[in-house]
Amino acid sequence: MKVPFLDLSLQHRALREPALAALTATYDATRFCLGKDVEDFERNFGATLGYPRVLGMNSGTSPLHVACLVGGFGPGDEVITTPFTFISSAWGISYVGAKPVFVDIEEGTFNLAPAKIAAAITPRTKGIIVVHLFGQPARMDEIMAVARKHNLFAIEDCAQAIGARYLGTSAAAGSAGVPPATPVGLIGDVGTFSFYPTKNLGACGEGGAFVSRDEAIQTKARHIRVHGSDRRYYHDIVGGNFRMDGFQGALLNVKLPHLGRWTARRQEIAGRFLAGIKLSDLRMPEQPAYGRSVLHQFTVRHPRRDALREHLAKQEIGTDLIYPVPLHLQKCYSGLGYGRGAFPVAERAADTCVSLPIFPELTDAQVDHVIKAINSF
Numbered sequence: 001m002k003v004p005f006l007d008l009s010l011q012h013r014a015l016r017e018p019a020l021a022a023l024t025a026t027y028d029a030t031r032f033c034l035g036k037d038v039e040d041f042e043r044n045f046g047a048t049l050g051y052p053r054v055l056g057m058n059s060g061t062s063p064l065h066v067a068c069l070v071g072g073f074g075p076g077d078e079v080i081t082t083p084f085t086f087i088s089s090a091w092g093i094s095y096v097g098a099k100p101v102f103v104d105i106e107e108g109t110f111n112l113a114p115a116k117i118a119a120a121i122t123p124r125t126k127g128i129i130v131v132h133l134f135g136q137p138a139r140m141d142e143i144m145a146v147a148r149k150h151n152l153f154a155i156e157d158c159a160q161a162i163g164a165r166y167l168g169t170s171a172a173a174g175s176a177g178v179p180p181a182t183p184v185g186l187i188g189d190v191g192t193f194s195f196y197p198t199k200n201l202g203a204c205g206e207g208g209a210f211v212s213r214d215e216a217i218q219t220k221a222r223h224i225r226v227h228g229s230d231r232r233y234y235h236d237i238v239g240g241n242f243r244m245d246g247f248q249g250a251l252l253n254v255k256l257p258h259l260g261r262w263t264a265r266r267q268e269i270a271g272r273f274l275a276g277i278k279l280s281d282l283r284m285p286e287q288p289a290y291g292r293s294v295l296h297q298f299t300v301r302h303p304r305r306d307a308l309r310e311h312l313a314k315q316e317i318g319t320d321l322i323y324p325v326p327l328h329l330q331k332c333y334s335g336l337g338y339g340r341g342a343f344p345v346a347e348r349a350a351d352t353c354v355s356l357p358i359f360p361e362l363t364d365a366q367v368d369h370v371i372k373a374i375n376s377f
């Protein structure tokens with residue numbers, strides 16, 4: 001039985017009629033850049049997931065860039081983030097001329113280890129970019145306690161965590177008092193999303209969003225999104241072109257009503273994996289009770305990861321390595337002076353992780369095939 005790592009065609013085939021109708025309407029109305037479809041999507045996304053202010057943007061990298069501009073980071077500033085993430089979590093820091101400062105992750109969730117953040121703070125530290133990796137919220141009570149104490153501008157990269165909620169840890173040491181069941185992205189100063197086609201809510205092309213509780217932050221980001229402008233041809237601040245295009249807004253409006261069902265199916269598949277996989281030396285991802293993961297990835301660890309992948313490939317099961325090289329060991333960041341051994345938990349994760357198929361259209365029989373294949377390794 002074939003189990004691809006991901007097959008986007010199933011979801012798109014199922015939605016072909018309404019998707020093409022929506023795209024055709026946008027085409028006929030020539031609503032190509034922002035416009036009604038994007039405005040509708042911003043409102044729908046906010047209403048569905050609990051965000052008071054949403055700005056559609058042209059990728060998940062763009063709102064991170066805009067957030068670093070709004071945060072006022074620049075040359076001489078340091079911004080803390082995780083070394084175990086997709087590279088663009090750090091791009092915004094570099095684009096504005098600031099310096100990424102990495103802090104190691106915790107073993108169980110792959111997310112920033114709150115206890116290690118304080119040691120990385122210097123008088124130059126201006127911000128922190130927290131990533132809710134693989135759909136699992138990071139420990140925001142503890143992280144925000146440090147951020148508030150040091151007056152850091154906090155950005156949440158929710159690219160992989162669309163719909164995830166932070167349920168809160170009232171017992172957390174140094175609790176910053178995050179209200180229970182807060183959607184990720186509303187805990188810090190800014191939240192950013194990606195609608196890259198493989199994400200839990202994927203566009204037919206590039207897309208992203210910027211959210212904030214704070215009206216002034218949102219207004220500034222809105223101006224930066226359109227060439228630093230509120231009025232056409234009047235540019236009060238230096239901006240750029242970060243606009244979402246109309247086709248993506250139209251398509252995302254068609255997909256959004258299905259997101260809850262798709263997320264529930266991801267969670268069901270994860271539950272099946274957690275109950276069924278029994279292989280010694282294999283480490284499952286942890287889902288602590290303080291957060292509700294949306295299971296963008298189901299990433300396990302095994303000391304003989306490459307052999308396990310080969311074993312699964314022989315049984316027609318697709319897997320992926322997300323991520324094989326942590327950020328501090330990427331060539332582009334060699335100038336930061338980190339070497340191997342700087343962040344042992346992230347390095348161990350990169351060396352031993354393997355992500356299993358977990359898209360909503362998988363059948364139970366396919367999931368059980370994966371479980372059986374892993375258990376027979």
Ligand SMILES: Cc1ncc(COP(=O)(O)O)c(C=O)c1O
Pocket residue numbers: 059060061062085086088089131157159160193194195196206207208
């Ligand atoms: C954690 C994380 N941050 C940022 C991004 C960037 O999103 P995009 O590819 O839409 O620019 C991605 C997506 O690939 C991601 O996984």
